[in-house]
Amino acid sequence: MIDVILNHKSIRKYKDEPVNQSLLNKILLAATRASTTGNMQVYSIIVTTDKKVKEQLWEAHFKQNMVLQAPVILTFCADFNRFNKWCRLREAEPGYDNFLSFFTAAIDALLAAQNAALAAEAFGLGICYLGTTTYNADQISVILNLPSDVVPVTTLVAGYPDENPFLTDRLPLEGVIHYERYKDYTPADIDKIYAEKDSSELTKKLLKENNLKTLAQIFTQKRYTKKDNELFSEKLLKVIQKQGFKF
Amino acid sequence: MIDVILNHKSIRKYKDEPVNQSLLNKILLAATRASTTGNMQVYSIIVTTDKKVKEQLWEAHFKQNMVLQAPVILTFCADFNRFNKWCRLREAEPGYDNFLSFFTAAIDALLAAQNAALAAEAFGLGICYLGTTTYNADQISVILNLPSDVVPVTTLVAGYPDENPFLTDRLPLEGVIHYERYKDYTPADIDKIYAEKDSSELTKKLLKENNLKTLAQIFTQKRYTKKDNELFSEKLLKVIQKQGFKF
Numbered sequence: 001m002i003d004v005i006l007n008h009k010s011i012r013k014y015k016d017e018p019v020n021q022s023l024l025n026k027i028l029l030a031a032t033r034a035s036t037t038g039n040m041q042v043y044s045i046i047v048t049t050d051k052k053v054k055e056q057l058w059e060a061h062f063k064q065n066m067v068l069q070a071p072v073i074l075t076f077c078a079d080f081n082r083f084n085k086w087c088r089l090r091e092a093e094p095g096y097d098n099f100l101s102f103f104t105a106a107i108d109a110l111l112a113a114q115n116a117a118l119a120a121e122a123f124g125l126g127i128c129y130l131g132t133t134t135y136n137a138d139q140i141s142v143i144l145n146l147p148s149d150v151v152p153v154t155t156l157v158a159g160y161p162d163e164n165p166f167l168t169d170r171l172p173l174e175g176v177i178h179y180e181r182y183k184d185y186t187p188a189d190i191d192k193i194y195a196e197k198d199s200s201e202l203t204k205k206l207l208k209e210n211n212l213k214t215l216a217q218i219f220t221q222k223r224y225t226k227k228d229n230e231l232f233s234e235k236l237l238k239v240i241q242k243q244g245f246k247f
Numbered sequence: 248m249i250d251v252i253l254n255h256k257s258i259r260k261y262k263d264e265p266v267n268q269s270l271l272n273k274i275l276l277a278a279t280r281a282s283t284t285g286n287m288q289v290y291s292i293i294v295t296t297d298k299k300v301k302e303q304l305w306e307a308h309f310k311q312n313m314v315l316q317a318p319v320i321l322t323f324c325a326d327f328n329r330f331n332k333w334c335r336l337r338e339a340e341p342g343y344d345n346f347l348s349f350f351t352a353a354i355d356a357l358l359a360a361q362n363a364a365l366a367a368e369a370f371g372l373g374i375c376y377l378g379t380t381t382y383n384a385d386q387i388s389v390i391l392n393l394p395s396d397v398v399p400v401t402t403l404v405a406g407y408p409d410e411n412p413f414l415t416d417r418l419p420l421e422g423v424i425h426y427e428r429y430k431d432y433t434p435a436d437i438d439k440i441y442a443e444k445d446s447s448e449l450t451k452k453l454l455k456e457n458n459l460k461t462l463a464q465i466f467t468q469k470r471y472t473k474k475d476n477e478l479f480s481e482k483l484l485k486v487i488q489k490q491g492f493k494f
Contacts, residue, residue, distance in 0.1 A: 001248040001369035005277045005362055028424055030252045032417045034361065035376045038470055041418050046425045053427050086437050090463035095473020100480035103381055107401060110354055114361035115252055122248035129282045134350055145428040154354060170279045171288050177275055178293045180300050181392040190333050216337035223285055226342020233347035237494055247484055
């Protein structure tokens with residue numbers, strides 16, 4: 001268990017080999033054993049293996065190759081639709097059309113996703129999360145026919161790995177852990193926490209390629225720019241509200 | 248690995264036995280191996296073991312006994328503070344004061360939390376998530392001295408179990424999984440999916456105790472009422488914005 005967790009690597013190249021239904025069921029069952037608020041299970045998982053639907057999702061995920069290549073795409077959605085329908089059929093009036101309920105359902109969906117990711121890895125598959133899910137949640141909702149009260153929050157691609165990348169670096173534990181209360185960072189703390197990342201060979205290579213001075217500039221000017229973040233932020237807020245969560 | 252996942256039970260009673268630092272470090276390390284957007288690790292984990300701080304958190308978590316009883320409380324926070332500070336010290340201007348960035352950081356925090364939960368269980372500890380984190384995130388932010396750009400999104404209590412509850416029920420797999428696209432539920436689907444839950448012995452007991460007709464009414468009238476949801480929704484939106492994520 002711990003080995004699976006410690007050896008997680010995102011896989012971006014997959015073999016042309018399907019995942020059989022029995023294995024997929026084990027992974028999906030593992031997903032549903034995650035903790036869920038009040039045991040409401042306010043999430044849904046959409047399994048996509050069909051080439052045509054995958055092509056549409058590929059467009060929504062900025063044409064990342066692995067979306068076409070991986071045999072299985074799992075879209076995890078915050079879902080109050082099923083629960084609300086149940087309430088209405090049981091003489092109960094649901095009050096879950098608000099931001100808290102959306103966020104509760106998103107938590108449910110994300111814990112289920114991480115169970116699925118680890119289960120897949122335990123069975124020898126590789127996985128990768130697609131952060132693009134929140135950028136183009138509106139487009140994905142249309143592709144997957146999501147009804148009201150359902151919003152996609154993350155996606156996993158899964159399949160048999162066709163690469164074996166190195167373990168990626170992480171900040172030292174003391175960089176992300178606080179004891180008792182939050183201890184804010186001094187500039188010296190930041191220097192220490194980011195020392196390895198700032199000066200790694202990978203960083204040097206990236207700086208040369210991008211003709212920039214610091215790794216942080218690669219994040220702010222190339223990967224996650226203010227302009228993009230604000231655009232996708234607006235889109236995400238709109239789709240959450242359009243799907244029925246009012247705020 | 249799979250066994251740990253399949254046997255997860257939320258533990259609400261704990262032995263009076265501390266978790267040693269070496270074991271805690273293993274759990275925290277496992278948390279940091281979870282996938283994270285762009286390897287930014289935009290989360291922080293606050294470890295609380297001090298009795299006085301625990302008492303304050305206990306108040307914020309609606310005085311649930313396990314918050315005092317469990318030796319370790321882990322508060323998982325969406326955190327762009329550290330990353331923004333790093334950017335500013337590296338001649339990069341961060342553009343992460345928006346809803347998308349908050350949500351990205353929340354995803355990071357939640358995947359790390361589920362890794363911590365499973366690692367703890369793999370080592371023989373019990374855990375329970377506290378959904379009350381999002382209800383009283385404002386109060387928790389004050390208790391834990393959270394600076395701008397940091398918002399608590401979930402909490403785990405952990406320790407040696409002093410109970411061995413039954414595995415809780417889950418909806419049948421076909422109730423939460425969709426193939427290719429979302430297939431909306433007919434009333435007959437809902438009846439089938441919820442059949443076991445609607446008629447279980449536990450449900451019968453709850454209906455008698457609450458003098459209500461359906462389990463759904465227990466959710467809408469007792470556990471998660473529209474009024475409470477709307478109140479906590481407003482509070483949560485306010486604290487996210489107060490902490491610096493504008494929308």
